[in-house]
Amino acid sequence: MTxxxxxxxxxTAWLVAFSAVYGLHGLVCSDRWVAAGLDLAVGxxxxxxxxxxxxxxxxxxxxxxxxxxxxxxxxxxxGVSLTLSVTALVATLWTLMPVVTTSACL
Amino acid sequence: MNALRRHRALERIWGPRPGWRGKLTTVNNxxxxxxxxxxxxxxxxxxxILAMLIRAQLATPRSVFMGPDIYNQVFxxxxxxxxxxxxxxxxxxxxxYLLPKMLGTRDLAFPRLSAFGFWCYAFGGSLLIFALxxxxxxxxxxxxxxxxxxxxxxxxxxxDFWLLGITFVEISAISASVEIVxxxxxxxxxxxxxxxxxxxxxxxxxxxxxxxxxxxPLILGSILLELERAFGMPFFQVDAGGDSLLWxxxxxxxxxxxxxxxxxxxxxxxxxxxxxMARTTLLxxxxxxAAAISLxxxxxGIWVHHMYATGIPHMGLAFFSAASTLVAVPTGVQIxxxxxxxxxxxxxxxxxxxxxxxxxxxxxxxGLTGVMVAVVPFDWQSHDTYFVVAHLHYVLVxxxxxxxxxxxxxxxxxxxxxxxFFKLGKTAFWLVFFGFHGTFLLLHWAGLLGMRRRIxxxxxxxxxxxxxxLASISGFVMAIGFALVLIDVVVNAVVAVRGRRNxxxxxxxxxxxxxxxxxxxxASIPEVRSRNPLYDDPELPVRIARGEGYLGDxxxxxxxxxxxxIASGRPSSLVIFPTxxxxxxxxxxxxxxxxxxMLIKAYWLVPLSILGVTALAVWWAWSLxxxxxxxxxxxxxxxxxxxxxxxxxxxxxxxxxxxxxANGVFFGSLLFGYAFLWxxxxxxxxxxxxxxxxxxxxxxxxxxxxxxxxxxxxxxxLRRNGGPWLGLLLSLAGSVALASAxxxxxxxxxxxxxxxxxxxxxxxxxxxxxxxxxxLMTVFLAxxxxxxxxxxxxxxxxxxxxxxxxxxxxTALLGLGAAWLPGVLT
Numbered sequence: 021m022t023x024x025x026x027x028x029x030x031x032t033a034w035l036v037a038f039s040a041v042y043g044l045h046g047l048v049c050s051d052r053w054v055a056a057g058l059d060l061a062v063g064x065x066x067x068x069x070x071x072x073x074x075x076x077x078x079x080x081x082x083x084x085x086x087x088x089x090x091x092x093x094x095x096x097x098x099g100v101s102l103t104l105s106v107t108a109l110v111a112t113l114w115t116l117m118p119v120v121t122t123s124a125c126l
Numbered sequence: 127m128n129a130l131r132r133h134r135a136l137e138r139i140w141g142p143r144p145g146w147r148g149k150l151t152t153v154n155n156x157x158x159x160x161x162x163x164x165x166x167x168x169x170x171x172x173x174x175i176l177a178m179l180i181r182a183q184l185a186t187p188r189s190v191f192m193g194p195d196i197y198n199q200v201f202x203x204x205x206x207x208x209x210x211x212x213x214x215x216x217x218x219x220x221x222x223y224l225l226p227k228m229l230g231t232r233d234l235a236f237p238r239l240s241a242f243g244f245w246c247y248a249f250g251g252s253l254l255i256f257a258l259x260x261x262x263x264x265x266x267x268x269x270x271x272x273x274x275x276x277x278x279x280x281x282x283x284x285x286d287f288w289l290l291g292i293t294f295v296e297i298s299a300i301s302a303s304v305e306i307v308x309x310x311x312x313x314x315x316x317x318x319x320x321x322x323x324x325x326x327x328x329x330x331x332x333x334x335x336x337x338x339x340x341x342x343p344l345i346l347g348s349i350l351l352e353l354e355r356a357f358g359m360p361f362f363q364v365d366a367g368g369d370s371l372l373w374x375x376x377x378x379x380x381x382x383x384x385x386x387x388x389x390x391x392x393x394x395x396x397x398x399x400x401x402x403m404a405r406t407t408l409l410x411x412x413x414x415x416a417a418a419i420s421l422x423x424x425x426x427g428i429w430v431h432h433m434y435a436t437g438i439p440h441m442g443l444a445f446f447s448a449a450s451t452l453v454a455v456p457t458g459v460q461i462x463x464x465x466x467x468x469x470x471x472x473x474x475x476x477x478x479x480x481x482x483x484x485x486x487x488x489x490x491x492x493g494l495t496g497v498m499v500a501v502v503p504f505d506w507q508s509h510d511t512y513f514v515v516a517h518l519h520y521v522l523v524x525x526x527x528x529x530x531x532x533x534x535x536x537x538x539x540x541x542x543x544x545x546x547f548f549k550l551g552k553t554a555f556w557l558v559f560f561g562f563h564g565t566f567l568l569l570h571w572a573g574l575l576g577m578r579r580r581i582x583x584x585x586x587x588x589x590x591x592x593x594x595x596l597a598s599i600s601g602f603v604m605a606i607g608f609a610l611v612l613i614d615v616v617v618n619a620v621v622a623v624r625g626r627r628n629x630x631x632x633x634x635x636x637x638x639x640x641x642x643x644x645x646x647x648x649a650s651i652p653e654v655r656s657r658n659p660l661y662d663d664p665e666l667p668v669r670i671a672r673g674e675g676y677l678g679d680x681x682x683x684x685x686x687x688x689x690x691x692i693a694s695g696r697p698s699s700l701v702i703f704p705t706x707x708x709x710x711x712x713x714x715x716x717x718x719x720x721x722x723x724m725l726i727k728a729y730w731l732v733p734l735s736i737l738g739v740t741a742l743a744v745w746w747a748w749s750l751x752x753x754x755x756x757x758x759x760x761x762x763x764x765x766x767x768x769x770x771x772x773x774x775x776x777x778x779x780x781x782x783x784x785x786x787x788a789n790g791v792f793f794g795s796l797l798f799g800y801a802f803l804w805x806x807x808x809x810x811x812x813x814x815x816x817x818x819x820x821x822x823x824x825x826x827x828x829x830x831x832x833x834x835x836x837x838x839x840x841x842x843x844l845r846r847n848g849g850p851w852l853g854l855l856l857s858l859a860g861s862v863a864l865a866s867a868x869x870x871x872x873x874x875x876x877x878x879x880x881x882x883x884x885x886x887x888x889x890x891x892x893x894x895x896x897x898x899x900x901x902l903m904t905v906f907l908a909x910x911x912x913x914x915x916x917x918x919x920x921x922x923x924x925x926x927x928x929x930x931x932x933x934x935x936x937t938a939l940l941g942l943g944a945a946w947l948p949g950v951l952t
Contacts, residue, residue, distance in 0.1 A: 022693070023320060023692070023693045024311075024692065027419060028419075028423075031419065031420065031423035031424070032423065034423070034427075035423055035426055035427055038427045038445070038449070039427075041445070042430075042442065042445055043798075043801065043805075045439070045441055045442055045445075046442075046802070046805050046806060047805055049439055050805045050806060052804075052805060094319070094320070094321060094693065096320070096321035096412060097320060097321065097693070099412050100412055100415055100416050100419075103412075103413070103416040104416055104419055104420060107416070107420045107456075110452075111424060111427075111449075111452060114448050114452055115427060115445055115448040115449045115452060116445065117448065118440075118441050118444035118445055118448065119441065121444070122440050122441045122444045123439070123440050123441065124439065124440075124441050125439045125441070126439055126440050
């Protein structure tokens, strides 16, 4: 089961982060955000912070999966888990990049 | 014992009862798999006939072949049948039939669940076909957008057939997925570690997890829409706080992964068949595994890809456009690995190879148009046009039907035991190939010229007339081709000469048995040392038949099977499977009462059906287990293994775990829906938030504590050979308290006042439902303990109940907390 976790956690973490940032984006662009006395700049900063946290989490997972303590004893599973961890890191960088490159609520 | 006597003895143990009753009571994976395949192909024929009706209607301008009412039902049912009643059940059937053979085992993890799933599929599908024949079929398009599908747009019974019939069918998909996951993880030949899994098993493991996480949002959406239609709970009605976009989110949370749920089994077939056709081994096995997993997870981040035209802000669009383009990368990795495999080998042009080459040509084109519609500006232009219709047919026919036909021709000798002799298949192939491209390549242009999907006629002077005429002619050519495929298969299955074992010289274990395979699949379970055991040891089939593997001695008269450790593949326990029974078909029939009761608004049938299902579930579970501890049993080669029923985590625990993962996704989708409405729906906040008094939260916290603690006290009592009674009593009291906490919400809100109140009712209903289930499980556990089925060693059932209890406690606290929080904060 541990090997199954090794291969499933990084991309699942991407999916959670992706969904959370999308949810945060929905909140930032809603009337509730304004009603709470917050403006768009705070919203963008919150999304950018979430993106950075997600990237940091993926880097930490990648390092953990390379470390002797958490790496799989099987060479095959180690290779697959590291590939998937790199994929998740790239996915986090690429799919959440719009938080700093596009207009937020237009 | 010689091979023939072993065969006869095993056949007596594993085979179905004789006569027609055998088909109704069988739980054997061969029977169930073939029944799935036969029914799926039948639905394919029906869906194909509907497609031809569509093409007949659109062949000429202002056609009067069908009126709009009938046309709407025809195109809706074409999509519904092909997606829900053909594609998914077809690969489920193939998997149910093949997977145990490939893994070197004798059946799937939960044979009775396979049968139950099949009968749910058969009954649910029949409901939809009945609606079609009666002229009351769903008519709002296969994705059923409200308000068109709500009572505002469709006051009749038509959408109810979709909502209830499809949900009934989805029980089958969830059942099959649970057992595919548990089978791949636990039921394999010894030595088959994860790096030695047949590639098809990897794909099906991924697909099964995707079904468990992809289908629950749709099931939730169907329940919400049906509750709106039946009881006026306004989840999708804007004036009462709902939002029709919520349906689109829930539908596409399922719908986009669904594309990959359909594609990945086909990719599994290609990865299995292609190396054999190329006389080599698969290039980049590890890369393909990683690519398939990536594709499976990334596909869950693309659902808004289908909603670009709904007014979502640019940043939201950019998230999903980026994710959509990213998905092309793992798809490309697989394509290049397959091309590399061809390059590495010496390809032979047999029928499976023809279909695989047609897959390459067609799917790559569909994938490229997929990247086009992933780009927002292009999608805005082509949205809801025939360009999208053409694209999705390229992906689904090219990416699923063609590879499945490759698989059909590849495994036909296995199914029939005959050598393909009549050559009609090649003619059929060319008719299908040219017919398909003649139809859908042209329809890309119709879409680019502005032809909208789902229109019931075309006008003179639109510029689409010639394209549609040619597409219709080509469509009929394709239909003739598919009919010839069927004739080819039937003729070869019935009258061709007997063939030899393993005609393709493949290396996987399904070819290590006589064809067609016996009901027990494998006479003795071999030790595996590579991904292609038959390449390592060409004499392996003979040694298996001689009983030289594990469990080669059938003298116990029981359905014996091994489990292994997940990662290493070391043997871990012996499982005794249940025998044939009518319980699955009866349970599916009684479950159907629930859906039919809702459908015809005979609501008295619903509680009766629930009572019936509960009674049958108790009967089902009671028949398992043992009243005494047993010593480890010999399984061959000097190895003795404990019984799985004495494991702390028996297979049922694993099945429960994955079922609860699906359940958790359902619950998460419910909370997402609540948050979505709160954030986005126009008529929020509601007129009044529910402000809880102390009763509800105290009941919830007290119930959670009692349940959580009680089941652990019971567990400890069992482990110390004491009684579990005090713990079970505490746990039961906790369930009652949790249920009561949920009831306080019903008492203080009105279900149809506002989408907020309706959502609270669903959350409370969810908590009540799970508290009731856990309460029933606790009572069941007490009865089992009293009857002597539990002990310090036989503790697995208690662990299953503990898992469910923990889940119920966590979701109750989260759900009720979410329900009460806004009222507390304001």
